[in-house]
Amino acid sequence: MTREGASNRKNGFVILDVTDPYNVTISAEYNDDMTGGVHNVFIYENHVYAVNNGTKYDIINIDDPKNPFRVGVFELDTPGHSIHDVWIENGIAYSSNWSDGVVAVDIGGVKFENLIDPNHSLILYL
Numbered sequence: 001m002t003r004e005g006a007s008n009r010k011n012g013f014v015i016l017d018v019t020d021p022y023n024v025t026i027s028a029e030y031n032d033d034m035t036g037g038v039h040n041v042f043i044y045e046n047h048v049y050a051v052n053n054g055t056k057y058d059i060i061n062i063d064d065p066k067n068p069f070r071v072g073v074f075e076l077d078t079p080g081h082s083i084h085d086v087w088i089e090n091g092i093a094y095s096s097n098w099s100d101g102v103v104a105v106d107i108g109g110v111k112f113e114n115l116i117d118p119n120h121s122l123i124l125y126l
Helices: none
Strands: 013-017 025-030 038-044 047-052 056-061 069-074 085-089 092-096 102-106
Antiparallel strands (some): 038 047, 047 056, 056 069, 092 102
């Protein structure tokens, strides 16, 4: 569940445990560097791809749903760029980027442990 526009500025996302649908509990909250609001998420192979602040998507590992952690960020380097949505099909992350069109990123070979780029603009591949 995303928290875009939350009044407490915790605008990340919440992981819910729905094992018992009559007693839903919060497994974890992830708000790290997500003050701009998470508009859209897509879950693929135990990773959450979260469109954050309308300019990038963060990649969060949820192998352990109680302890999510960021493994990467994708952001275009064009002036005034923005990302509206992200979705994944067969190892390709597609993002709709307004004036930059649709961008496809092959995440099938992403080396997650080395993914974070200090410039928040590159993704490394195996």
